[in-house]
Amino acid sequence: MNFSQPGFWLSLLLGLFCITLILRFRRWALLDRGLLALLSLSLLGLESGLTLGVFLFVFGVTYLALVRGVSSRFSVGVVVILQFTPLVFYKYAPFLSSQIMGAVPSLLGDLVIPVGLSFYSFQMVGLVIDTVKGREKLPSFLDCLNFASFFPQIVAGPIERRSDLLPQVRDFRFKLDWEAIEYGLRWIVLGLFMKLILAENIAAESAAVVIDVGNPFLVGLECLFFSFRIYNDFAGYSFIAYGLAYGLGIKLTLNFLSPYWTNNFRDFWRHWHVSLSQWFRDYLYIPLGGNRSSWRPALLLLVFAVSGVWHGAGWNFVLWGLFHGLLILLPPWSRFGLPKSLAWVLHLALVALSWLFFFERDSSVLFEKLGTLFNPFSYTLVHLEAVLAAFPSKSALVVSAGILGLCSMMIALEGLSLKKPYALLTHRVSCLIMIVMIYLFQPTTYHEFIYFNF
Amino acid sequence: MSSSTLISRRWLWAYLIALVCSIAVGWIYARYFEPETRFWLAAFQERREELGRETAKFKVIFTGDSSCSFGIDATRFTEASGQASYNLGGTRQMGMRVFMDESLKHAQRGDLLVLIANPTLFVSEAKAQQRYSKAGARMALALNEGLKVAEFIEATRPGFNHLMSLGGKFALRMPSFRYGTGDRRARGLIVTSGRDHPEPTSESFEITGPELAEVKEVLRAWGKCCAEKGVNLCYLLPIELTDSSLLEKNREAKEEFLNELEKTLSGVRILRTARMGCSDEEELFADTLFHFTQEGATDFTERLLPVLEEHMQRF
Known part of the structure; x- marks a missing residue:
């Protein structure tokens, strides 16, 4: 299906x-x-x-x-x-x-x-x-x-x-409810656009980039590519599901609520894969003691480790869960006196970094990449220049820049309607534009939905 | 019906119209503006016109991927052999179906059809005998050939990558396609002034097992189509720029590959030249491992002449 x-x-x-x-x-x-x-x-x-x-x-x-x-x-x-x-x-x-x-x-x-x-x-x-x-x-x-x-x-x-x-x-x-069908269709179109145009094109372009594990800029770029890809892939699927159900007269939970507009991990999990977070909260975290438990930090780590295991069988997923658990335990950025915009950038960088644990299943490569990212001496001009050479051609560079730009624009448009998530992107005019783009922009390559493997 | 229902229905129509408009835009682009298709369409039309004026009873038609387009100087072949000949080669992306459709359209009973293509093109192409690749479908659309719905949809969807690259080329004032009108020569030869000095291949040639079976399947299908029309089919390996250290090894592997084809295929004659599909003469190659310069194409054609003449005598 x-x-x-x-x-x-x-x-x-x-x-x-x-x-x-x-x-x-x-x-x-x-x-x-x-x-x-x-x-x-x-x-x-x-x-x-x-x-x-x-x-x-x-x-x-x-x-x-x-x-x-x-x-x-x-x-x-x-x-x-x-x-x-x-x-x-x-x-x-x-x-x-x-x-x-x-x-x-x-x-x-x-x-x-x-x-x-x-x-x-x-x-x-x-x-x-x-x-x-x-x-x-x-x-x-x-x-x-x-x-x-x-x-x-x-x-x-x-x-x-x-x-x-x-x-x-x-x-x-x-029943033939034209209003529900039309509204549902807008979510389906948004979902298809996110999956077929954004996630697919990112997958195709990022696969062509040669990643040198010793180059922090390239490892960072890889994380950035994956951050956009997984969001558009999974949220895209969820929106199609939401739209299909809506058209049939059933209202499902909106599984994503502009997660990249949050600025701490606690909020992130209230906006990313909402129904899974709620499941773990209600059936694991609270029955084990929840916020009232004196073991709360350990409990949180345990729940996030289990959440990591749910995503996949591998130590990298456990680490990914634990990493998120640790970051949830951190006090809000505001306590460090960081301005909101800087906190947001820092939070996004950590989210992008966390995806490294998710997609890099070879633990030796994973630790090598982490070592590169945390080694201040690896941030050299030579490595920066090598980023351009990692693309197979000038045209691949232009295309990658284009798709990253398009993804960023979509996130920016999400940001304009945070009170009513995705209101601008499910607007009728947006829907018209996206229909045209889906037809003309879809790549020939196809990658399975990432979450199908979970 | 409430006003909001009416509005929703109107918007549903608007979405449908947007979809139809996208298809129309995609069709117009694929048919008239896609740079690669435009180049090849002009080449195919030019060849068709030349072939239309041809009065000779017997023709030699060369077809295949770009190793054929850039490798066979049919003018030289005609001059030297006295036989009418045409190069109807295309590019690898077009796929086998386009080569077959186009060459069999012009070949008549008794004609000789020489297929020159990298055998890796045949791998996983067995089913492509019945359908067009994306570029092939675009070409078929431009040539007004019949397409299935899925092929039409594929042909009329250029894709983000393609449109962005084109936009980038436009912004950088680069040509929209690497070959132009000036690269087309008489009787179908394509010559490029570009000299990218490709690195000779350092990969060993190996097509065995299921891959070899697929190559045979494709060639067998070609042989059958040609036999039905009374056309004689030959297969020739293209010449690949090869690292000197691998020259002998790859020649041996390619000879073994051809021997294997010869043993099991009855409707296709296998041609061999002394180079046996490999060369380390870098000065003969233009912009890829399989694209000859004008000199390279003339040289290749002249070397092919005695081999083909020997075969023609048998017909």
């Missing part, structure tokens, strides 16, 4: 066309919800049989647990372990075996993580905990299935809460 591929949109349109035909003859609420579930499962099944199979396993465990009315901490714990079993197996088994046995067995080496596994596993764990903890009413099978499989968000979030999504899928009806 890849939103940037025409195949997805053709399948979706075909599915919606069939649903329209069916609903012309019969109309009752149960049918609408049944068809929504069928559409979601069909789109998931088109990915692969394994993807659908693993989803049905996790869903089966979840629904059975709810029907059997699990209530004790122990039984909930067992259910959560079962829900996470496929995730642990597909995502962490190769890494764990390499750490324990020193090599990845050939059987595990070829494992492909089923699409969306991390996201729907977390969402279903949340559903069980919320239902048990809040003594909520057992949702019907169809509502539970729609909650777990709702196609716009199943692959890469947002990770929705029971109280937000379940009532909406319960009341779901297919």
